[in-house]
Amino acid sequence: MRQHWEPEDLIEVWTLLEDDMKKVRNKSGATRLGFALLLKSFEVEARFPESAGEMPAAAVGYVAQQVKVLAEAWAFYAWQGDRIKRHRREIREAYGFRANTEEDQERLAEWLAAELCQVELSRERLAAAVVARCRNDHIEPPAPKQVGRLVGKAVEEFKAQFCPGTMERLSVHVLRGRSLARRRRRRTHRLHVPQLRPPRQRTRSCARPHGPGTPTSSSLTRSNAAWFDTGPDRRGMVRAHTTSQ
Known part of the structure; x- marks a missing residue:
């Protein structure tokens, strides 16, 4: 609990209100002072002090003046027994709290x-x-x-x-990261594989000289084309070729 209190903070926090005074009215001596201090300390921290030494000295003196009991009586308040248990239960009920389990x-x-x-x-x-x-x-x-x-x-x-x-x-x-990395490597490999094109076929030129009776390449082409022609004039082309020979 906070030990040092400025006078204005002490008055604001530790002043006993009318309802507080009603709760201590039927008590006297150390019991009256002890109950009042427990009541205000629970209001400040929502818990009870573990020992008398945890209570700020300034708060003890200020509350003692209000309940008209000597501050030294605080040392005689019993921290064990049924009385303090009853006081704690009464204070918890006053603030709507319950003990933890x-x-x-x-x-x-x-x-x-x-x-x-x-x-x-x-x-x-x-x-x-x-x-x-x-x-x-x-x-x-x-x-x-x-x-x-x-x-x-x-x-x-x-x-x-x-x-x-x-x-x-x-x-x-x-x-997942490894699977994604493998997919990326495969995609990258496909993108960088060069496209293989088939080599171009070179046309060989005829080395034989063309004599008067030697057919030229153009005539051979026309002659061969006649055999592969599937049009309606195929028979006429064949007859014309035979006649010319």
Whole structure:
């Protein structure tokens, strides 16, 4: 709990209002002062101090003046027994809170591991988130040491869940990356393969001299074309060729 308070902050936070005074009216001495201090400290932090030394000295003196009890009486307030348990229960009910249970702590650890540990590494911030969540749910937060153990448990649970899941996701991404790389290499290979063209056929020229009775290439072409002609005048062309010979 905050130990140093400026006078204006002390007045704003630790002043007992009319409803507060009604709650301490039927009490006296150290019991009256102890109840008033527990009441205001719970209003400030939504939890009870773990010991008398946690209470700010300035707050003890200021509240003692209001309830008209000596500040030294605070040292005689009993921190064990049924009386302080009854006072805490009465204060929780006044603010609409309830005591935390083991089930609450298990649920808080699961919440931290599932939602906050993956985005927040600071254990102090995680502990502050636990206290804020308890206040929001109107549950008295566990003691600071209990909150620390709860945060440690949540971090270990997150690590146990995070490592196998991360390795599995990495394996899937690696396999996909390798498959994509193979596809790209194949596509690139196809794009860079040169197109093979068949070699051009060279026409050989006739070396024999053309005599008077030697048919020329053009006449041979015309003669051969007649044999492959499938038109209606095919027979006439054949007869004309035979007659000419």
